[in-house]
Amino acid sequence: MISQERYERLCESFTATFQLSAQERAAVLGERCADDPSLRDEVEAMVAGHAEDASPLASAALGLDAAALTACVGPATNLEGKRISHYHLKRAIGIGGMGAVYEAVQERPHRTVAVKVMNRGLRSRSSARRFEYESQILGRLRHPGIAQVFEAGTFKDNDESVPYFAMEYIPGARTISEYAKSTNLGTRERLELFIKVCHAVHHGHQKGVIHRDLKPANILVDGNGEPKIIDFGVARSTDSDMAVTTRQTDVGQLIGTLQYMSPEQCAADPHDLDTRSDIYALGVVLFELLTDQLPYDVTKSPVHEAVQVVREATPIRPSTIDRTLRGDLETITLKALEKDRERRYPSAVDLAQDLRRFLNHEPIQARPPSAMYHLHRFVRRNRPMAFAAAAIVVVLVGGIVTTSRQAVMANDARELAVQARDEEADQRAKAETDKALAEAVYEFMHHMLTAFPPGHHDITLREVLDGAAETIDGEFPDQPLVEAEVRYMIWSMYVKLGDYHLAEPHAREMVAIRERELGEEDPQTLLAMDRLARGLNHQGKRTLAERLFRQVLDSRRRVLGEEHYLTVEVMNNLGMVLQEDGRAKEAEPLIRRAWEVQARIFGDEHTETLTSMNNLALALTRQGKLADAEPLYERSLEIRRKTVGNEDPGTITNMNNLAWHYLDMDKPAEAEPLFREALELSRRVHGETHPRIV
C-alpha cells in the first residue's frame, strides 16, 4: 500500500518531467530519485502511461454504449422469464416512468395478463398499508373502458418489497392518438371514441379514484376499436412514501407527462389534486385528437420553463390549426383546458355530454358562462372598445340558440370587432364615452340574460330577444348612444333569425339616433344605414335600400376612399340590390370592383371576397353570360367547403347558386345532388321556418 508521502513524491516528479524529452527526463529523475531507483521506475511508467494516449482531453469522459449505461442506471432488473406470485412473466411490453410492464400468463384462471412491476420498493410499513388499501379500491373499478386490475401485491426483491399489479391484457393495443392517426379517423369518430374515454374516467371518479396521469400513452384502443384506460390511480397508490416517491412521480413523471399535467398539478403538492385535474388532462387529449398537436409546445424547454408555460400561457386556439374547429368544438376544448379548475367542466361526464350535444347539433352548455366571462374580461381590459364588446354580446346571446349559427355570428363579431378597432383608433378622444357605452351595454345585456330564474335551462334566444325589444323603449332616456348600440344588437339577432320585419324598426331608430347625435357622415351612422339597407333589401324594399346604400357609398368614398374595405363592401351590397331589381348590367362593374379590391386586401379565401365572387357570378348569370359565371361559382364553393365547411350559410347559398347554374346550363344530373345537399344542410342549420327555406 502506497503512502501519501510517496504518492506526493511521485506526483511531483511526474509533473516536473512528463513534458521533457526522454534524455532530459532521465537526467532530472536521476537526480530526484537518486535515493530510490524504484521511484524513478514508477515515474517512468506513469509517463509511459500518459504518452500512450495522446488523444485530446475533450474525450476524457467515460463513454458507454447506451445499453450498458441504462443497465447500470436504469431499472434494476429485467424480470422476463421470472415468476411473481402465480404469474409467469413472458416478455417486457413497456417501460414507463414508474415501472416495467410484462405480458404474463396467470395459472388459475389460465389467462394472459399484463403485470406492471414498480421500480421502487415500498420502504415503510405505512406505505405498504397504504398500497394495500389503494389497490383494493383499484380492484373495484369495473368499466369496459378501464383495463381491470385483477390483483395488486408485492414480492420480495433483495430486501425490498416491490409492488406489482396484474391487469387486463389488451391485445392489439395502440395508444388513442396512434389509433386515430393510423386508422384515419374523422372528427366525429374521434369524438365518439373520446366520449367513451370520458365516461370511463367518470366511472373512476365516482369510485373515488383520480387517474392523475391521463395521456395518450395511458389511453389504449384495443383490436375492436374500444378504448381502455390503463394505470388508473396507479400513480397514487404507490406514491405514499413521500420521502421517496413524490420525487419519482413528480420529477420522473414530469418528463413525457408535463404537457398533460394541469396547472395545479405542476404547481403544487400532490395532495391538492382533485378530479378536475383529470378533466384538464382530458382537454389536452381532446386537443391532440382534434389537431394532432398539443396546446403548448414545451418539448424542448427545461422543466421550470415548461412548468411556467403550463401554468401561465394561453393555449393555442384549435381553430388556428384547423379552421373547421371554430365555434363549439373550440369552446368545449378550451373550457376543459381552463387554468382555473373552477372554470372547467365539473365532471368528465359533463364534458362528454357537451360533446354529444355538439354531435347532435344541439346548443352546448359551455358557451354562455364562458362568453360572459370573456366579455367581462374583455370589457375590463379594453374599456374603450365599446363596439367590439357589443359585438361579442351578439355571440354570447347567439350561443344560446344553435351550434352552427355561432360560426356565422362569431365571424360577424370578429369583423365587427376589427371595424370597431379601426374606428376606435380614429376616435381616441371619445374613449371615455365609449367606455361608459361598453359598460352600459354590457349591463343591459347581462340584466336581460340573468333576469330568468335559475334552473330555467331552456331559455331561447327568442325569449331574451323579445324581452329586450320590449324593454328598450324609454330605457335609456339620457344615453341615446347606448340605446342605439343595444338596438343594433337586437336588430342583428332578429336578422339572424330571419325576422326582418321585427328588425327594421330597431335599425331605423339606430340610424335616427346616430344621425342626430353623431352627424350624417359619422362612420357609426353610415354603418347603421348600411345595416338598415341590408334588412330592407331582404324584405324586398329595394328602392329604399338602393337609396340608402348609395348614400353610404358616396359618403364612404369621400371619407374613406375608393379602396377601403367598407367602401367596397357597400359597393357589393348596392350591386346586389341592383341585381335583384333586374339591373344586372349596372351591378356587374360595382361587384367586380368590390371583388378585385377585396381579393387584394383580404386574400382570395376570405368570406367577403367569396361573397363578392359569388355575387359577380350571379350578375353574369343574370346577363346570360353563363360560361363566364361557371368557374366563379365552382371556385368559390370549393374554397368555402374547404375553409368554413358545409354548414356555413354562405356555403349553402353558394351550393344553391351553383345548382341553379347547372340547371341553366342544362346539366340536371350535376344540379340535383347539390340541391339535395343544400336543402338538407339548410334545414339543419336554419330550422324549418327560416325564410331562406320557406
Added chain:
Amino acid sequence: MAVLTHTTELLLKLGAGDEAAADRLTPLVYDELHAVAERFMARERSDHTLQPTALVHEAYLRLIDQSRADWKNRAQFFAVAANIMRRLLVDHARRHKAIKHGGDAQKLMLTDSVRAATEGDIDVLALDEALQELNRLNERHRKVVELRFFGGLTVDETAHALGVSPQTVRTDWYTARAWLRVRLSE
C-alpha cells in the same frame, strides 16, 4: 414546482457551504438520473454510445431552477452527480458479479485513455478500488478524475467545481490518470 424549488434550495445551501445539503440532494439526483436513463433507454438505439454527462446535464436541467443557480452551483451539482454516477456503475457491476457467482466482473466499454492502458475494457470494480485508494492519497486528484471521467466535465468546469485554476486541474488530471493506468495494469 415543489421539487424544483426544493432541489434548487439544497443546491444553494450547498453552495453556501452547508455540506449536509449534499446528503439530502444526493437521493434526489439519484432518482432523477434513474428516470433520465429510463428515457434514454426508451429512445436510444442500444448500440449508441452515450456519455453519462448527457444524463447529468439533463438531470441538472430538470432539477435546478436555472434562474436561481449560477455556474458555481452548476459545478457543485455536477460534482454530486458524478459521484452518484460512479456509485451507480459500481453497484451495477457488483450486482452483476453476484449474479454470476463470482464470475467476471462487468466489463464496460470505455472510450479513450483507460481502454488504451488496459488493452480494452476496464474493470469498474478495480477502478473503484483504485479511486478509493486515490482518495486516501490525494482527495482532490480523486475528485478531478471523478468529475472528468464520470461527470464528463471539461477542465474549466472541473476547475469551477473545485475552486482551483484550470492549470491545476490539468496537472492533477494528467498525474492521477497516469498513476491510475499504472495501478490498473498491475
